[in-house]
Amino acid sequence: MTRTAPLIEHVDHGQLPCLRVTLGDAELVVARQGAHVMSYRRGVSAAPLIWLSPEEDGVKGRPIRGGAPICWPWFGALARNPADVQATYTGAEPPQHGLVRGVEWQLDAIDETESAIELTFEAPSDLPNWPHLVNLQLRVRLDDALHLDLTTTNKGDTALPLSQALHTYFRIGDIHQAHIEGLDGTGYLNTLESWEQKLPQAGAVHFTAETDRVYLGVPDLLAIADPVLERRITLETRGSTSAVVWNPWIDKAARTPQFPDDGWQEMLCIETANVLEDRIVLAPGKAHTVGVTLRSTTLD
Numbered sequence: 001m002t003r004t005a006p007l008i009e010h011v012d013h014g015q016l017p018c019l020r021v022t023l024g025d026a027e028l029v030v031a032r033q034g035a036h037v038m039s040y041r042r043g044v045s046a047a048p049l050i051w052l053s054p055e056e057d058g059v060k061g062r063p064i065r066g067g068a069p070i071c072w073p074w075f076g077a078l079a080r081n082p083a084d085v086q087a088t089y090t091g092a093e094p095p096q097h098g099l100v101r102g103v104e105w106q107l108d109a110i111d112e113t114e115s116a117i118e119l120t121f122e123a124p125s126d127l128p129n130w131p132h133l134v135n136l137q138l139r140v141r142l143d144d145a146l147h148l149d150l151t152t153t154n155k156g157d158t159a160l161p162l163s164q165a166l167h168t169y170f171r172i173g174d175i176h177q178a179h180i181e182g183l184d185g186t187g188y189l190n191t192l193e194s195w196e197q198k199l200p201q202a203g204a205v206h207f208t209a210e211t212d213r214v215y216l217g218v219p220d221l222l223a224i225a226d227p228v229l230e231r232r233i234t235l236e237t238r239g240s241t242s243a244v245v246w247n248p249w250i251d252k253a254a255r256t257p258q259f260p261d262d263g264w265q266e267m268l269c270i271e272t273a274n275v276l277e278d279r280i281v282l283a284p285g286k287a288h289t290v291g292v293t294l295r296s297t298t299l300d
């Protein structure tokens with residue numbers, strides 16, 4: 001008889017302790033470092049939905065290449081963030097993508113039923129050079145889809161500005177043939193050129209070169225159409241109206257750590273975000289959740 005109730009196992013990826021969750025034909029691996037979803041697949045013979053670099057060997061404290069990194073309490077280079085977000089950090093060398101992707105999160109709760117399992121992780125509260133009282137939780141829920149929800153609660157007595165992203169790397173068949181649906185008509189900043197001028201997206205997003213864009217005013221349903229793997233991955237988002245779209249292409253792949261030279265051909269990132277004008281300013285006592293639900297369907 002095929003087991004359908006969830007099964008949880010403790011496994012290591014290199015030096016990183018992880019939880020492997022199996023539910024029906026779905027398999028999910030989450031590292032405690034960064035509460036980082038490392039991989040997710042449905043169906044034993046299907047390609048994973050989430051791309052993990054084959055060069056990722058799991059070194060403790062080092063950012064994981066691929067999966068779904070959590071960028072928080074800022075996204076990207078701190079200097080590219082609004083001034084109020086920059087002012088929350090008191091150190092001299094702010095790491096790219098914030099403070100929580102290289103640290104161990106605590107597994108707070110496991111809730112399971114016959115058809116669903118939810119892991120709740122909590123980030124450490126004492127982050128270096130970031131003197132703010134918050135609670136940060138990630139809920140990872142697996143049922144007939146994968147749901148990621150990141151909740152920040154301001155426990156301090158002043159307003160807290162922050163930017164963030166669920167920096168999901170998706171596995172695709174061929175970057176030359178895959179495209180993103182749902183962004184037609186939205187504006188974006190091309191971060192490889194000017195961060196100033198908003199350009200309009202016309203039609204689907206196709207990839208022909210290095211791409212690193214911040215889309216603003218993004219709707220809550222996006223999709224990756226992938227004719228090679230004959231599937232459509234949909235992203236239903238919550239609490240976010242910005243998204244970062246990234247593919248490093250040839251030269252940046254070659255200079256990106258733990259990234260195979262040809263890896264850019266089979267991945268793309270759509271990062272469910274709160275960046276630039278979509279950053280969050282949390283009043284004392286308030287909470288904000290940014291989330292995404294991922295599904296895969298056959299391409300019609």
Ligand SMILES: O=P(O)(O)OC[C@H]1O[C@H](O)[C@H](O)[C@@H](O)[C@@H]1O
Pocket residue numbers: 063076096097212213244245246256269
């Ligand atoms: O190398 P990392 O710090 O993981 O960043 C990887 C990428 O993240 C985002 O997508 C940024 O927009 C890119 O500019 C950056 O290269």
